[in-house]
Amino acid sequence: MTTVAVKPATMGQALGRALRDAMADDPAVHVLGEDVGTLGGVFRVTDGLAKEFGDDRCTDTPLAEAGILGTAVGMAMYGLRPVVEMQFDAFAYPAFEQLISHVSRMRNRTRGGMPMPITIRVPYGGGIGGVEHHSDSSEAYYMATPGLHVVTPATVADAYGLLRASIASDDPVVFLEPKRLYWSKADWNPDAPQSVEPIGKAVVRRAGRSATLLTYGPSVPVCLEAAEAARAEGWDLEVVDLRSLVPFDDETVTASVRRTGRAVVVHESGGFGGPGGEIAARVTERCFHHLEAPVLRVAGFDIPYPPPMLERHHLPGVDRILDAVARLQWEAES
Amino acid sequence: MTVMEQRDAYRPAPPPAWQLRTDPAPLLPDAEPYRVLGTEAAREADQELLLRLHGELVRGRRYNTQATALTKQGRLAVYPSSTGQEACEIAAALALRERDWLFPSYRDTLAAVARGLDPVAALTLLRGDWHTGYDPREHRIAPLSTPLATQLPHAVGLAHAARLKGDDVVALAMVGDGGTSEGDFHEALNFAAVWQAPVVFLVQNNGFAISVPLAKQTAAPSLAHKAVGYGMPGRLVDGNDAVAVHEVLSEAVRRAREGGGPTLIEAVTYRMEAHTNADDATRYRHDAEVEAWRDHDPILLVERELDARGLLDEDRRRAVREDAEAMAADLRERMNQDPALDPMDLFTQVYAEQTSQLREQAAQLRAELEAENDAEGGAGRDGAAR
Numbered sequence: 001m002t003t004v005a006v007k008p009a010t011m012g013q014a015l016g017r018a019l020r021d022a023m024a025d026d027p028a029v030h031v032l033g034e035d036v037g038t039l040g041g042v043f044r045v046t047d048g049l050a051k052e053f054g055d056d057r058c059t060d061t062p063l064a065e066a067g068i069l070g071t072a073v074g075m076a077m078y079g080l081r082p083v084v085e086m087q088f089d090a091f092a093y094p095a096f097e098q099l100i101s102h103v104s105r106m107r108n109r110t111r112g113g114m115p116m117p118i119t120i121r122v123p124y125g126g127g128i129g130g131v132e133h134h135s136d137s138s139e140a141y142y143m144a145t146p147g148l149h150v151v152t153p154a155t156v157a158d159a160y161g162l163l164r165a166s167i168a169s170d171d172p173v174v175f176l177e178p179k180r181l182y183w184s185k186a187d188w189n190p191d192a193p194q195s196v197e198p199i200g201k202a203v204v205r206r207a208g209r210s211a212t213l214l215t216y217g218p219s220v221p222v223c224l225e226a227a228e229a230a231r232a233e234g235w236d237l238e239v240v241d242l243r244s245l246v247p248f249d250d251e252t253v254t255a256s257v258r259r260t261g262r263a264v265v266v267h268e269s270g271g272f273g274g275p276g277g278e279i280a281a282r283v284t285e286r287c288f289h290h291l292e293a294p295v296l297r298v299a300g301f302d303i304p305y306p307p308p309m310l311e312r313h314h315l316p317g318v319d320r321i322l323d324a325v326a327r328l329q330w331e332a333e334s
Numbered sequence: 335m336t337v338m339e340q341r342d343a344y345r346p347a348p349p350p351a352w353q354l355r356t357d358p359a360p361l362l363p364d365a366e367p368y369r370v371l372g373t374e375a376a377r378e379a380d381q382e383l384l385l386r387l388h389g390e391l392v393r394g395r396r397y398n399t400q401a402t403a404l405t406k407q408g409r410l411a412v413y414p415s416s417t418g419q420e421a422c423e424i425a426a427a428l429a430l431r432e433r434d435w436l437f438p439s440y441r442d443t444l445a446a447v448a449r450g451l452d453p454v455a456a457l458t459l460l461r462g463d464w465h466t467g468y469d470p471r472e473h474r475i476a477p478l479s480t481p482l483a484t485q486l487p488h489a490v491g492l493a494h495a496a497r498l499k500g501d502d503v504v505a506l507a508m509v510g511d512g513g514t515s516e517g518d519f520h521e522a523l524n525f526a527a528v529w530q531a532p533v534v535f536l537v538q539n540n541g542f543a544i545s546v547p548l549a550k551q552t553a554a555p556s557l558a559h560k561a562v563g564y565g566m567p568g569r570l571v572d573g574n575d576a577v578a579v580h581e582v583l584s585e586a587v588r589r590a591r592e593g594g595g596p597t598l599i600e601a602v603t604y605r606m607e608a609h610t611n612a613d614d615a616t617r618y619r620h621d622a623e624v625e626a627w628r629d630h631d632p633i634l635l636v637e638r639e640l641d642a643r644g645l646l647d648e649d650r651r652r653a654v655r656e657d658a659e660a661m662a663a664d665l666r667e668r669m670n671q672d673p674a675l676d677p678m679d680l681f682t683q684v685y686a687e688q689t690s691q692l693r694e695q696a697a698q699l700r701a702e703l704e705a706e707n708d709a710e711g712g713a714g715r716d717g718a719a720r
Contacts, residue, residue: 064521107685147684246689
């Protein structure tokens with residue numbers, strides 16, 4: 001009997017493995033972007049792909065994001081399944097017109113004649129000491145665009161499973177990779193069969209009875225840490241990792257909040273016009289009679305992303321989350 | 335031997351000798367638009383081609399006048415006419431083989447029709463009952479692109495993908511003079527040249543971007559000259575000379591098919607009508623300017639050559655006219671019928687699999703339609719709810 005070697009792997013390695021396996025399984029999968037070939041990407045996620053599959057399958061493109069996504073549209077029109085890398089969140093903006101005017105609506109405007117099975121990988125979020133234009137949380141822009149899926153992993157295993165599912169999807173997926181989790185490690189066996197779950201399912205990362213923290217991506221580990229710290233205060237917090245902002249898993253979220261009666265949405269993105277407003281509204285519409293307190297939001301401030309030496313004051317941390325939990329009208333219970 | 339005695343040791347290597355990566359001379363367009371009709375070369379033009387172009391041009395002109403009339407009758411929401419530009423539209427369609435792809439802008443429905451698309455399907459976008467009225471893969475015609483120049487990188491990506499698959503496919507992408515100022519024009523040409531993609535860019539320089547003349551659009555010697563900066567050939571052609579445009583396009587398509595890479599073609603033409611029926615051209619140009627172009631009309635240029643060869647007798651004229659009238663009558667009749675609309679179509683094909691949120695919204699609309707039907711005794715405004 002052979003034992004399966006389980007050893008620590010990083011999220012970046014799991015993402016790379018997902019790309020490799022997708023390319024090996026389907027010759028229609030092509031990777032393109034800036035520095036994805038010889039260099040292996042600035043975060044090394046595409047390391048080795050050009051060597052294994054050749055430059056035509058893993059292509060260093062000219063430095064032009066609209067051109068990268070625009071040509072990916074044409075490749076998808078011809079039956080390929082492009083996976084494009086936007087080097088950083090804030091460098092993806094030149095591709096917005098292609099994304100919004102074509103990628104997101106091509107299926108609809110052609111009545112299904114021309115689906116767009118494109119995965120757009122975007123490293124996002126702060127906490128890595130990046131200088132200006134390297135730390136944006138741009139998910140609200142993508143969420144507001146019908147026709148796109150918006151997916152973000154928080155664990156090493158999900159990085160693999162969700163990226164495989166995104167590449168397999170016949171619809172465009174904006175796949176947001178939390179930059180500061182690229183180096184997070186977990187015991188994960190790349191050689192064992194990996195489950196590929198359908199996108200659109202949230203997961204309860206930590207069961208609890210007092211209140212629900214609704215979160216995703218880089219804020220998941222922060223919420224889990226906050227939930228541990230909350231035990232000292234006598235709160236038993238549930239943590240829901242949304243995993244997919246579009247489609248939104250109302251079922252899992254609603255079930256959790258109805259159970260606990262209290263909810264806080266946590267994300268790095270700004271609060272005003274951010275994902276938390278939509279999530280809080282959905283929870284309120286569905287759980288009003290179960291709620292003991294208004295749904296609160298812990299978000300980044302409504303400011304341009306701060307310089308690295310000040311970003312810790314901006315990012316939602318354990319204390320700010322616990323402060324919000326403390327404001328969930330506990331006195332009403334006694 | 336000491337290290338210092340070794341040949342070249344401790345001597346900084348000289349920088350690599352700098353040289354141009356491509357000789358720009360063969361890429362440069364001619365100083366004047368290439369012409370065939372009205373020149374000596376016209377005598378060499380193929381008779382069958384001349385007759386074919388003439389028939390198509392007359393049909394194309396009739397299509398434009400009919401579509402314009404349909405806007406006045408409220409049957410089209412809007413129509414950007416290609417009147418005066420028919421030579422470019424027809425030549426674009428004729429230069430392609432069946433397996434090739436056409437990437438039209440919103441002004442290029444005629445090119446799609448000349449390629450064989452049903453005019454009603456081509457005009458669906460402009461009638462407003464759906465965005466794209468045809469299956470792009472069936473006809474190898476991309477959806478009409480309204481955002482300027484955004485279809486150009488699609489053409490490059492498709493041509494690149496076809497080449498990677500080993501398929502013998504060329505993409506022809508159409509754009510106007512205004513579109514050349516867009517970033518996507520630049521990125522598409524750059525990607526096409528770097529990848530040596532089998533794509534042909536046809537710029538119809540019709541003088542105006544709605545109201546803005548070319549002088550406010552670019553300071554380039556010509557739009558065709560822009561090709562040189564990307565390392566591809568630029569060709570300048572008289573866009574009203576159907577034979578010349580057909581020849582230049584066919585040559586570029588052949589070159590692309592044979593692995594020679596992309597070409598940028600500027601066809602100099604003139605937009606005889608306003609931007610659309612909603613535009614008022616008298617605010618930015620004089621009638622005298624428009625009139626001056628009438629003597630250089632694409633149909634007139636072909637007819638002069640046919641006349642000179644004695645090929646345009648009254649029978650021929652009548653046959654061509656009747657063919658065009660039959661097309662227009664059929665288009666008029668079919669466009670005068672109200673399209674069948676199903677409001678529930680709004681929710682289909684947003685995603686491959688409908689989200690729970692869209693299922694809820696679809697249910698809401700269905701309930702509204704049923705209530706509307708009940709109130710109106712069963713006859714809903716937009717047809718029956720499913």
